[in-house]
Amino acid sequence: MAAASESVLLEIEDLHVVYQTDLSTVYAVNGVDIRLDYGHTLGLVGETGAGKTTVALSILRLLPERTGRVSRGTIRIKGRDIMTLPEKEMREIRGQTVSMIFQDPMSALNPVITVGDQIAEAILLHDKQGLTRVQVEERVEEMLQMVGIEPERKNGYPHQFSGGMQQRVVISMALACNPDLLIADEPTTALDVTIQAQVLAMMRRLQEELGTAMIVISHDFGVVAETCDFVAVMYAGEIVEYGTAEEVLDGNIHHPYTVGLFGSIPSLESDAKRLSPIEGLMPDPTALPPGCKFAPRCPHRMDVCTEQKPDTYLIGDGDLKIMCHLFGEGTGK
Amino acid sequence: MYRYVLRRLLLTIPVILGAIFLVFTIMSLTPGDPGTLILGMTADKEDIEALNRELGYDKPFLVRFFNYLADIIFRFDFGDSYRTRTPVFQEIFQRFPNTFYLAVGSMALSSILGISLGILSAVRQYSFIDTFFTVMAMFFAAIPGFWLGLMLMLVFSLRLGWLPSSGVDSWRCFILPTATLSAGGAAGLMRLTRSTMLETIRQDYIRTARAKGASETTVIWKHALKNALLPVITSMGMSFGASLGGAIIIETVFGMPGLGTYIVTSIRQKDVPAVSAATLLLSVLFCLIMLVVDLLYAFLNPRIKARYTS
Numbered sequence: 001m002a003a004a005s006e007s008v009l010l011e012i013e014d015l016h017v018v019y020q021t022d023l024s025t026v027y028a029v030n031g032v033d034i035r036l037d038y039g040h041t042l043g044l045v046g047e048t049g050a051g052k053t054t055v056a057l058s059i060l061r062l063l064p065e066r067t068g069r070v071s072r073g074t075i076r077i078k079g080r081d082i083m084t085l086p087e088k089e090m091r092e093i094r095g096q097t098v099s100m101i102f103q104d105p106m107s108a109l110n111p112v113i114t115v116g117d118q119i120a121e122a123i124l125l126h127d128k129q130g131l132t133r134v135q136v137e138e139r140v141e142e143m144l145q146m147v148g149i150e151p152e153r154k155n156g157y158p159h160q161f162s163g164g165m166q167q168r169v170v171i172s173m174a175l176a177c178n179p180d181l182l183i184a185d186e187p188t189t190a191l192d193v194t195i196q197a198q199v200l201a202m203m204r205r206l207q208e209e210l211g212t213a214m215i216v217i218s219h220d221f222g223v224v225a226e227t228c229d230f231v232a233v234m235y236a237g238e239i240v241e242y243g244t245a246e247e248v249l250d251g252n253i254h255h256p257y258t259v260g261l262f263g264s265i266p267s268l269e270s271d272a273k274r275l276s277p278i279e280g281l282m283p284d285p286t287a288l289p290p291g292c293k294f295a296p297r298c299p300h301r302m303d304v305c306t307e308q309k310p311d312t313y314l315i316g317d318g319d320l321k322i323m324c325h326l327f328g329e330g331t332g333k
Numbered sequence: 334m335y336r337y338v339l340r341r342l343l344l345t346i347p348v349i350l351g352a353i354f355l356v357f358t359i360m361s362l363t364p365g366d367p368g369t370l371i372l373g374m375t376a377d378k379e380d381i382e383a384l385n386r387e388l389g390y391d392k393p394f395l396v397r398f399f400n401y402l403a404d405i406i407f408r409f410d411f412g413d414s415y416r417t418r419t420p421v422f423q424e425i426f427q428r429f430p431n432t433f434y435l436a437v438g439s440m441a442l443s444s445i446l447g448i449s450l451g452i453l454s455a456v457r458q459y460s461f462i463d464t465f466f467t468v469m470a471m472f473f474a475a476i477p478g479f480w481l482g483l484m485l486m487l488v489f490s491l492r493l494g495w496l497p498s499s500g501v502d503s504w505r506c507f508i509l510p511t512a513t514l515s516a517g518g519a520a521g522l523m524r525l526t527r528s529t530m531l532e533t534i535r536q537d538y539i540r541t542a543r544a545k546g547a548s549e550t551t552v553i554w555k556h557a558l559k560n561a562l563l564p565v566i567t568s569m570g571m572s573f574g575a576s577l578g579g580a581i582i583i584e585t586v587f588g589m590p591g592l593g594t595y596i597v598t599s600i601r602q603k604d605v606p607a608v609s610a611a612t613l614l615l616s617v618l619f620c621l622i623m624l625v626v627d628l629l630y631a632f633l634n635p636r637i638k639a640r641y642t643s
Contacts, residue, residue, distance in 0.1 A: 094545065
């Protein structure tokens, strides 16, 4: 891997995360590499349990303390290895350099603290200029206005807001310190479809205005297509396909898993009577298959697939990378 | 908010009326008439009947009940004790402060101990501290108060001679009874606080607070505690009721002239007005404590507050 250059914001190399309990060890993330430049947006798609959220939590070092552990790999933010940072410096990164939006806005806001105070807290935690109370309040109002909520509502409690409004509050809280990277974990999954479109449009507008880099985690290709420059498809803790949004979403060459994912989206044109899901289930993360993790469900399975873990191959002259034996030399295509 | 307080206060009236009715009915159902109780089994039959008439005992049940009620409401008269023939109200108010100090003191002690140790255990889940206090809590929740009282008396009064074993002469007399009475409550509150705290720490908004860059101290004290305490406060109100009841036993153990010992001796001697009035006072007190708890709850929980302020 190349040394961190000026433009690289986030660099994850060979990340392995396990959740360990007395009963079993769950291999949640198994060798993920991600590079994200300033101002770019990356979509992380995959089924539930593919390890998307775990990657995000690793970046903030917020894995469940007792069970979650990064077993291998490095994460660098702005060139600094965060795995070895003391907790105090890590807290400065959280919310200031990297902030995160969680899936369910209804439970992501503290029910007994006013939304204004919750936004103000984010500002005060990273305040280096010694802002006065009035300045902080002004900033809170500014943030609310930015996400389209009347500033007067800052004294309201979360339960007085609708789901879409709550997510706007969460977003304004996450953006309050002008972070370099915003991780949005299923930002619209808990919302109505109409509200989803609004929130996505708003996120895209803010991203363009503020130049914040973003990682959007979703199981919905639509959401990713709306917001992202790059897309990574995750399966069983690995990135099986990576490329620009165009390459992954509109291209012709894909990992068999991505093909399966697209195949399972019902089309308006075809007269399908039934949905066509990918056969089988994701492998048990406590006992992963030795070779390609998708092999048991793959329609193109070869002998080598069950024995040997595939490498990641660069396809064409673009950014497209696929982890599959089909694209290796001397085998198949 | 004032309207809410007023409404809650008005709502306690039917509760108290109900309590009076229940107490009066149950006492009326017990065998024996006041005349016999006052003058004794061997007294002249005519004297007994004359006294019964004088006390209005010859009238039907409902008439007696409304007379009793009217006396309380219009003259603040709870009747005279059968034993001493002095107004019950006086007797109770001499003893009431002792019970009140005991109950309030033990409530305060058990809240402080229970909540702080509960938080400590939750924050250090599975550590030695956690295991130690959880086992201690189980121990104190399991042992009966009268036994603990006797043991404390044995150690601190008899062996060490540090504290008096009975009486109410100085504040030092209250230490052992308060400690005894608060042990069970503290144990219960500790276990409850620990479990609600653990549940709260797992909530999404705690993760949000951490993701903002808040320190662990801020996360616990600002974000988790207020949420975790809501169920604890409800339970504190209930446990105050329990400690009023427990006070009866503890007062007997420590020989304190309080409401508890008064009720016990009154029951033994079938002193109906005394038992009724004392029970009534306890139920009024309980209603008021519940009101305070409800207000505190509304104050801490904006979802409830919003319902009453708007």
